Amino acid sequence: MSFEYFWLYTEKAVAEKTNVGFDLYSKGHLIWLLIIAIGIAIMMPIYLKASPAKQLKIRKVFALILLISEIIKDIIIVVIGAPIAAYLPLHLCGYAIFFLLADAFLPKQKVTGQIVAYAFGPGALAALLFCSWTVLPLFWNFMTIHSFLFHGIIVCYLLMRLADGEIKPDYKGLWISVITIAALAVPAYLVDMKTGYNYMFIYEVQRNSPLEIAWEIFGTRFGKPGYVFGAVLLVIVIFHALYLIYGIFRRKKRK
Numbered sequence: 552m553s554f555e556y557f558w559l560y561t562e563k564a565v566a567e568k569t570n571v572g573f574d575l576y577s578k579g580h581l582i583w584l585l586i587i588a589i590g591i592a593i594m595m596p597i598y599l600k601a602s603p604a605k606q607l608k609i610r611k612v613f614a615l616i617l618l619i620s621e622i623i624k625d626i627i628i629v630v631i632g633a634p635i636a637a638y639l640p641l642h643l644c645g646y647a648i649f650f651l652l653a654d655a656f657l658p659k660q661k662v663t664g665q666i667v668a669y670a671f672g673p674g675a676l677a678a679l680l681f682c683s684w685t686v687l688p689l690f691w692n693f694m695t696i697h698s699f700l701f702h703g704i705i706v707c708y709l710l711m712r713l714a715d716g717e718i719k720p721d722y723k724g725l726w727i728s729v730i731t732i733a734a735l736a737v738p739a740y741l742v743d744m745k746t747g748y749n750y751m752f753i754y755e756v757q758r759n760s761p762l763e764i765a766w767e768i769f770g771t772r773f774g775k776p777g778y779v780f781g782a783v784l785l786v787i788v789i790f791h792a793l794y795l796i797y798g799i800f801r802r803k804k805r806k
Contacts, residue, residue: 556688560633564686572686575759579689584679587703591710598711606715610655613708617648617701624697641739641750643732644678647671647705664712665724666731668797669790672709675702681760713797716804720797725790732786753779761785 556571564571573579598609621640628638640648650671654663679702687695712718739750749755756766756778765781773780 573689614655664718669728675705
């Protein structure tokens with residue numbers, strides 16, 4: 552295996568037009584999703600059969616893996632000369648690191664579980680389905696490997712907690728999640744305006760993602776303010792859909 556593109560990062564891939572990326576739902580992308588699904592399928596029974604104390608340890612390990620992997624990624628970013636300002640934890644799943652740490656290490660509070668259920672878990676799943684790193688090589692690339700595994704861990708964390716009934720998403724949690732995302736969007740937006748980077752996809756719509764719906768309906772008519780309004784509306788609609796889905800599965804579980 553050649554290391555020629557192993558340390559390639561997005562900005563360099565775009566600038567040099569390396570053309571080594573992948574298409575969404577290509578065979579390789581589906582293989583990655585299958586690998587993550589298998590990992591989750593292996594982890595779920597382990598978690599569900601564990602004692603409450605061991606479950607808590609597992610959650611702490613998951614949260615710490617996210618934190619450590621992010622630190623290692625940032626160190627590598629600096630070493631290879633990539634712009635560190637483009638890799639701050641200001642995307643939704645970057646913020647997830649801190650919320651999963653709070654959820655795992657402060658188990659008595661229930662707020663973070665609600666936000667993980669509505670925002671971070673589904674957000675990580677969306678990132679896996681609509682990857683923003685498609686300009687990079689699909690398998691033999693550090694950033695690609697990190698991105699798939701990082702988001703897969705968040706999805707697995709949510710599914711473990713949902714399956715065990717530890718998180719019970721409710722309507723209050725839905726609006727807490729909306730407010731939380733709005734608050735997190737403020738520093739992301741300020742950095743976007745200062746640097747031109749696209750944290751939380753506020754500065755520019757992510758192509759080939761559901762956010763294009765917000766752009767097509769509102770952005771094309773009212774510009775960037777319209778796009779942001781449409782994105783907020785889309786998030787609220789998706790959260791309500793999740794609320795209904797969680798309710799259906801909760802009722803089925805009771806039967």
